[in-house]
Amino acid sequence: MSPAVESPKKLYLEDLHVGQRFTSGVYRMDEDRIKAFAAEFDPQPFHLDETAAQNTVFRGLSASGWHTAAAVMKLLVTGGLPLANGVIGAGGEIAWPNPTRPGDTLRVESEIIEITPSRSKPNQAMVKVRSVTFNQREEQVYVFTAKVLVFKRPAA
Amino acid sequence: MSPAVESPKKLYLEDLHVGQRFTSGVYRMDEDRIKAFAAEFDPQPFHLDETAAQNTVFRGLSASGWHTAAAVMKLLVTGGLPLANGVIGAGGEIAWPNPTRPGDTLRVESEIIEITPSRSKPNQAMVKVRSVTFNQREEQVYVFTAKVLVFKRPAA
Numbered sequence: 686m687s688p689a690v691e692s693p694k695k696l697y698l699e700d701l702h703v704g705q706r707f708t709s710g711v712y713r714m715d716e717d718r719i720k721a722f723a724a725e726f727d728p729q730p731f732h733l734d735e736t737a738a739q740n741t742v743f744r745g746l747s748a749s750g751w752h753t754a755a756a757v758m759k760l761l762v763t764g765g766l767p768l769a770n771g772v773i774g775a776g777g778e779i780a781w782p783n784p785t786r787p788g789d790t791l792r793v794e795s796e797i798i799e800i801t802p803s804r805s806k807p808n809q810a811m812v813k814v815r816s817v818t819f820n821q822r823e824e825q826v827y828v829f830t831a832k833v834l835v836f837k838r839p840a841a
Numbered sequence: 842m843s844p845a846v847e848s849p850k851k852l853y854l855e856d857l858h859v860g861q862r863f864t865s866g867v868y869r870m871d872e873d874r875i876k877a878f879a880a881e882f883d884p885q886p887f888h889l890d891e892t893a894a895q896n897t898v899f900r901g902l903s904a905s906g907w908h909t910a911a912a913v914m915k916l917l918v919t920g921g922l923p924l925a926n927g928v929i930g931a932g933g934e935i936a937w938p939n940p941t942r943p944g945d946t947l948r949v950e951s952e953i954i955e956i957t958p959s960r961s962k963p964n965q966a967m968v969k970v971r972s973v974t975f976n977q978r979e980e981q982v983y984v985f986t987a988k989v990l991v992f993k994r995p996a997a
Contacts, residue, residue, distance in 0.1 A: 726911035727918055729927045750930060751911040755882035758907050762883055771885045780932030
């Protein structure tokens with residue numbers, strides 16, 4: 686029985702409250718990775734080729750919205766949303782208010798906006814988290830309001 | 842002036858109506874790619890390691906929801922939603938009702954549920970498309986209700 690030195694960053698349901706805020710680290714969107722992700726999952730001209738992208742609504746190369754979403758998940762999982770049982774999303778609402786460009790550096794600000802205890806499972810709750818992703822110009826590029834499954838601390 | 846042989850699959854706003862349906866091709870979720878995607882974007886035990894995944898709510902290895910979302914985008918872009926100007930999503934609602942497992946084969950059924958002409962831009966509209974993704978057991982694994990930007994056919 687060594688002393689339980691628990692990381693303060695790993696939160697259970699009892700540790701959460703509405704209004705609580707978290708800030709992630711940063712993630713740089715590299716041009717090569719933007720194009721490779723698009724080639725695999727979202728092969729459209731505005732995500733693949735700078736010249737072709739000029740004549741589209743994006744007016745220049747932009748990352749697939751799903752690449753941005755995935756990068757944000759990386760930020761949430763690696764400290765941006767420090768839940769002890771991990772970030773388990775059931776779904777939510779998403780929006781991409783502005784394009785993500787090559788070289789952009791993303792940062793996520795999250796806030797707990799609702800906590801709904803499960804009726805059938807007393808050890809868990811659905812927690813609504815609004816995560817706003819900013820680029821280095823403080824423009825919002827992605828807003829994800831997620832329903833996240835959170836558990837109570839296990840009995841000792 | 843060669844005869845205009847236009848692909849019937851590339852649709853403009855005039856070609857769309859509420860209730861219109863589309864079916865995508867199929868996409869196989871390979872175990873290696875599931876793990877690699879998770880390692881890059883969603884490094885959590887239930888997406889990375891079969892044994893560790895057994896003791897989680899997923900009860901076995903499952904794909905990152907963002908990997909499923911990205912694979913579905915590939916299906917939409919490559920025929921599942923045959924829009925002439927591409928699939929340009931402003932946002933929407935997402936849900937993952939069931940996990941995606943290694944080896945699963947995904948298929949997307951889409952339906953146009955609302956068409957809202959732009960007030961300021963007469964050549965475009967926001968079209969709401971509900972896309973339900975099924976695995977080979979006909980289970981719903983992902984539901985995406987997207988707001989998609991659609992343009993009128995350009996003047997000749």
